[in-house]
Ligand code: SF4
């Protein structure tokens with residue numbers, strides 16, 4: 001057994017998940033592939049969204065994959081960092097906006 | 112950013128046998144990845160055979176004013192391999208008699224060959240349809256004696272193909288050296304000023320994009336759109352087409368891959384992106400590469416790996432179109448670079 005939870009080489013084996021559940025796995029990859037095709041959004045825009053979400057999800061595989069994908073599409077490091085800030089802003093915003101819930105509760109209990 | 116060639120640094124990897132060793136051992140030897148031969152055999156495409164010659168690519172010398180990190184030629188100011196006028200004369204004989212429609216001069220920086228202008232003047236007389244010079248752009252601004260190159264190219268109706276790694280200064284200078292971006296922009300503006308690359312102009316100016324690191328090029332059409340938009344908006348520069356070229360794992364790029372521990376991942380990326388329909392049109396099937404000393408190779412990459420053509424005619428002086436047509440191409444694992452994704456050649460994608 002590997003001694004760590006994450007092994008970079010495992011990313012290459014992602015496709016193997018179909019081996020233990022062919023139908024669902026194949027459907028997932030078909031869907032996944034479709035999502036990233038050029039559509040109303042460009043493939044480049046989707047790649048940047050994926051990079052931001054990869055960070056909020058804190059998935060090391062996705063971070064590796066979409067950093068490389070961005071480089072391949074000519075995305076600059078400034079663009080990548082800004083995209084991550086968008087993710088971070090939403091994450092922290094989502095935390096802080098719950099502060100209103102806390103305030104409501106305090107006001108109700110201790111108002 | 113390197114300042115010396117691998118050869119000058121007496122690096123192991125300056126030795127082509129050492130490079131071929133690396134490409135044949137490790138993950139390819141232990142079966143983790145299929146060899147190129149096995150891969151193309153799956154679709155019955157082995158052996159790769161040369162078709163009718165269309166492009167004659169001549170490397171007039173490995174000397175260059177730049178020392179780019181990724182250079183597959185291992186070119187630089189310290190490389191002394193330069194084509195002589197005698198060898199050029201032998202090439203001219205072939206140019207005059209060949210059925211090839213494209214003549215492609217490369218290097219190093221071809222302009223640094225002292226007989227470069229003479230050669231262009233003579234070759235232009237042969238009336239070949241498409242006469243390409245691969246110019247690195249900065250050479251045009253490197254020294255006063257090169258300032259008139261755009262005019263010279265125009266006079267001989269040369270098709271200029273130039274490398275431009277990115278539309279931003281940071282990414283360009285990282286790969287090619289400080290100041291390269293500004294000089295390249297200035298050179299492109301000079302070329303535009305006399306009509307090169309302008310919409311509808313017959314003076315062809317194409318750009319070559321190759322990635323600045325251990326990743327593959329993106330979609331050529333999308334990249335071209337991004338390049339055009341950025342260069343137009345920021346610098347009012349026009350050009351015709353962008354060729355997206357994959358870095359092949361040889362010479363300095365191989366050195367970089369190994370040093371940065373990206374070699375295995377890069378080879379995996381290449382093999383994963385393998386596209387059998389690109390195999391049909393890899394450039395060695397219609398191109399012949401001539402080295403500075405007149406020897407014949409299937410492509411510029413094989414030239415750098417010292418893998419000579421598999422034919423009785425091994426030198427430009429023994430050139431024989433019939434003998435060379437149908438020859439088996441000499442392959443190794445670096446060939447995966449030509450068949451990844453939409454494929455890659457000196458003219459961009461092939462599939
Ligand atoms: S990549 Fe081109 S410009 Fe750069 S060192 Fe090599 S030959 Fe010269």
Ligand code: SF4
Nearest residue numbers: 393395410412446449
């Ligand atoms: S590296 Fe050369 S020989 Fe190999 S496929 Fe590419 S062009 Fe052909």
